[in-house]
Amino acid sequence: MATALTFTASPAPAAAAESSASVEDRTVRLTAFPVVEIQRLAQDVPQEILRRSGFDAVAPAFEGALRDARTPAAAARTVERHGTALWKRAVDRAQGRGPDGGDLNRNDDRPLYWARLGMILELRQWQPEFTLSEEARTRLLGKLERSSRGQDALTFADKKNTKKSAKKLKRIVVTGFDPFTLDTDVRISNPSGATALALDGTVIRTAEGPALVKAAVFPVRWQDFADGTVEQTLRRPLAQADLFATVSQGRVGRIDVERFNGAWRGGFPDNEGAEFTGPVPVRDPATQPQWTTTSLPYGAITAAATGPFPVYDNTSVTEIPAGGTTAVVRPNGPTPGSEARLGGGGNYLSNEIAYRATLLRDRLGLDIPGGHIHTPVLRFGAGNTSPWTGTVTDPVFEQNRADIIAQVRTIIQVAIEAS
Template sequence: MRKTTKIITGGSCTIRVKGNITTKTGGKTVIWAKGGIEINSSGSITYSAAEGHFYGDYVPPEELYTTHPTVLRVEFFDETNKLLNQNTKDFYYGKKLKLKVTTRDAKDGTLIFVKLQAKSKSKNQPFDLMSPNRKYNWWAKEVVDNKFETPFFELNPNWYSDDFEYYDYNDHNTKIKEEDLNEFYAEVRFDSKTVYFPLAGERLKPIAYKRNYEELIGLFKTDNSGEKDLIENYENRFIDSVKYFKNIVDDFSEFIHEDNCDLTIDQIDAEVLKTARQLWEEAVWQNRGYDLKTETKDKETGQENTVVTSVKAILDDRPLYWARISMQVILKRHPAFYDDIKTLDQKDQEDFFVKSIVPKKSRLWKTIQLFEEQSRNYTNIDFSKAGYKKKVLITGFDPFFLNSIKYPNRYNILQSNPSGVVALALANNDKSGAYIQTMIVPTRYSDFDGSQDYDNGQGEGIVEKYIKPFVDQVDMIITVSQYLPNENVIDVFGTSRRGGLNDNMNFIRKSGSQAISTKIEWIQTTLPKTFINAPFVKFNWKYDDLPNPNNVVPQKDQILNEGSGGDYLSNEIFYRVGKIRSELRPSLATGHFHIEKIQDGRINEDLNPLKISNLLSIIRKGIEEGVKGI
């Protein structure tokens, strides 16, 4: 499963205290039992250690069980019969392997008992399928020619302990230290004696896809200590905040890594198509509110009744954002894609295995894009039910500036993006004088310019691929994003130039560079002036971050370092859509609605339900008035 904690012991030792027990040692204290250990306290129990806590299956002191008169060694082999012992670190979770036990002077037919074991430095590492599942226990097997080999099996990719990963801000990639990897070995019982092989220092230490910068932020502990945790982290907090999201992610995790060990890529794609779509629809459902119908039956009369309960909308885009990240990490760790990536050139392999960037030439890239298309609603925009209503396409953005551990009092890991809430709450809406379809786009340069380079990129991307086809089909396109506190404005000018500020992947772009090669330096909005008939909405005429009280229009070829709304991706989506409109359908109403920021990053403010509800009312009214002008 995605998160489970198992601590396994076996016998009993009970300590009950009303006062204090203090134990001091200058060396090492070992407590072990063949039974169980129970600790009770009327107060609190505190564990602390400079080098971390170690949890896993019960293992007696190793120095007592490291030799055996008959068992010589235990070794891991892959499907090609390659030896995987000696701390192999290039073997991946999910790939097939087997255990081979070598004995000496053993009579053929003698029974041997073998059980897979694991050890982790993580206090919350789940090895939840290991102990109860006989797949990893080989009891009462016969030794022949002084050998016993298990059938091939797989190590669950969910057993990889990514809470020890860390992002290198100099190399711009994610790393994990060898000593922090989980290790695997075997408990062998033979001739009534037990041994644990391979010995420490020679055990199997498999690896997995390492989370990229955006994916890694979610593992920060919710106590803001700067540590990472497999369970008490922000990613889980937001996913688990709505039980339906938790169910979707957990079921997806089980399907991909536990229920079907030999999935083909086509089978994975089929599950992605279904589940990623379900994720979007669930997010829309939660952000719109709904009527819950319950069928009841009177026990005495037998009369059946339908009780309708109005369930209030959960106005929050964060469960969708974090669920998408968690599920894509699950996908990227499936072994079905590894061989495909290893057939690519060295740079592409390095991109994935070192830089955590999925190569565009890989089969995995197509699967991730399928997930993006469904969970962001890129390919399910449908105006067929619009009838005679105006057709309006609205886009929102992912949350951004989330790394409050690296950038305290500036970024906010609790940050929502109210534009994402707008997109979810207004999806399929036909009550604002128009029929509305929506999508949510990422806060990543790569998706906009098609480049996977850290600091260099220019070209076409998601806007040209997914929004351009609707220029001839709709009556208005409104791109929406988060702006400044207490500011709800229609940006008048968008520029082709970028400021280059870090995105959600920690990527940058050269300041002053163009997002796309063009002679069209800036674009002016064509959204109708009726937007300002809504309270608190106005047009923003400034550019280059300077007041423009006289509403002066720049010169035709004038280079604007900043548009009305700045020089980040909000300006970029405004410009890109406007450029397409100017080339294909100049009369189409397009532009950018910058809506107010309602969370204070300086104090890690959480999303306030009343604030987001009030803001949504302002935006609804603005769009309603805007539609009247087309």
């Protein structure tokens, strides 16, 4: 039986704390690293978030474990074990299990994000005793990404093998995202990622019986989506699920159930600073529709009292009409033969995960409710809005995130009962 991992850093015999030389070395490595997303780790805010959550010991522990991996097989086991442990630790912390590890609020999704980047840095720079090709290192990085995001564990027991007493258990898939727009404010949290952590493995009691939620988070990177990470992760669980909801952060002060999703990328920079504009790249583009549609029960969701934020059935899109050349806003959805330019959720990765998940639903021939929920923007309290002088958290920020998590949970409950 595998031994549970702990992340208490092991100090060198001559010192109880990390030396200033090693801190300086790590800073140099970060600032010189040729990946923008990892370079941000050198800033004070990410280091404070890691320290105040106890997740600052994750990357050093992983680096030590890599040093002990003497073969490719041992390296693969180490990566999977530590990646899975990071996801479990983040879920446990969000759901009130295990030690706090610091004074940062438990519903915070940011420790997971920054700790994962620290692990990625160690794995990218690791020089093992055996020969490790770049292709093999890339496979290990993929394993680390999937395991630390909950993607490898996003599965349910086969319905055919389910015991009779548990046949009424509903299966719900929820996805969230990493923080993004970090160059605007590196303190940013993503309530969709926090929601995924809060709900993963939980059971929601509904009028239709209990519903088990399995959740995962996705990167805010165009290339990962082009490489098929959504389809690879969701293909099996959607085939097992009774309902799915992709979740992301949307507008200020409101929740939107996005009715239509468009097959267009708008080019906004991702977490690596990359920009892509053009059709959403999918397998078999010859059969690719310009639009997909939610099958969530939006009428029931918008009519229910689910929490403090107003909930809207958002039907607005932007299209180039059939035979036209100029983009037009359509408040009531796309017209026949039009080309997508903005889905209800825009043309960034929120729209794209909604498009890909609902297209996968349709291509698999699944008759289940599913679609996208846009949460309110998570905001800091008054007097703490400056990215340069503000603190990493405050009571308004924490309560706002807790309210969003609770309301999304209730929306899912309503969707199950209405379906």
